[in-house]
Amino acid sequence: MLRLLFSAAVSLLFFVSCKKEEGNDQPTTIHSDFSDGKDGWQAGFSEYNGDNVESYELEEGIAILPSPLDETKTAYRISGMNRSDDLFMYLTKRVQGLQPGVTYHGRFTVRIASDAKSGGVGAGGAPGESVGLGVGLTVDQPTSSPDENNFYRMNIDKIQQCCTDGDDMVVIGNVANGKDEYEYTLIERTGEFSAVTDHQGVLWIIIGTDSGYEGKTTLYYSNIEVILEKT
Template sequence: MKSTLMVMTVLTGSLLTLSACKDNDISSQPGLPYQSNFQQGQDGWIADISDYGVAQDTSMRFKSARTGLPAPLDTTRQSLMLESMNRSDDAFMFLKKKVTGLQPNKDYSLVFDIELASKYSTNSMGIGGSPGGSVWVKAGATGVEPMKEKQNEFYSLNIDKGTQNNDGKDAILLGNVGIGDDQPETYKLITRSNAEKPFTARSNDKGELWLLVGTDSGFEGLTTLYYSQIKVTIN
């Protein structure tokens, strides 16, 4: 009898431990809160670029990939890399992801905590603007999928994410990609958050929201960034 009770206790404890681990892994659950560090994959995030002319399509040199962080950072840590040459002086490189399991047509007050690797000094000089101080991080959410649309030979988003360092209806400014003043061009991890200014978004009638994270650039040159963690919580 004692042996049977001991086995049952061990099994019960193991099941509780597994259940707790699963509950803490919010990246695998539908809805919000949400968090990913991209160690297992892209977790449904889709990369794209907008705000440039059709004639500039090939010269933008946009690319994205799931890859390790750049040296001297921990190269075994996975991230989502986004890169482009800003020929339009207004390029918007972004990531989007659909979350489900929310209440339909409900307002959610959201806080984004974003960790990314940048190598650009905040007060650096560049064509059109600073590579660090004039590339702005934005985040938001909407009930419709953010899509790149072609209108009058120009690619723009179908939602209002604002222009460069200005807020829009569907996204707000979190800061820039600068790593600090007078810094050497070496990749460092930085965090950007809207904890002091939560963003309100309304889910659609299916209980879905599309999350949006990106950079609105005023620097007319090559920008390469690595997103290492995205966390979205309900305020």
């Protein structure tokens, strides 16, 4: 009888252990619509001169969607004037509770309001097609800091303008609105990226634009979804 009870207990422990392990394999979904604020996202800027930062008109924060979109909804607004031929504007968020030292594959869906018409013309490039949108996952927190010349640069290998991937990010499209007029329109871009978590099971999500257009870009991130799955 004792042997049967011991055998049953071992079987139960094995079953619970297996179920727990299976649970850890479930995808982790990060979804933000910014209806209740920044939801843990942080904005930043890079590729600009700190000596005359005011001229870049850098702005970020939660704002109401612009007309003709639904003005009862909010989004994460980020804006800047590209005076360096390569202004980078980004959002980043820390994700914890993942398994340490494991590769996670991220599937990104990003909805942005952009007023850059398709086929537009501007200094340095088109206001839509010359502004690349990229996504990535990193172990280190993405940050921007000044070099010896007070020029702000990223600590990660980001995308370069519309068309070049970095080690830590990939280009998933541009910000052209798909119309022949300068009108705010919701556009959707999707992409994928993989990275290995640190020893605490942490990754940082980064989503950003790198501009070849030498003018002002103002975007509204209305919805971000990232699904992380173990590979």
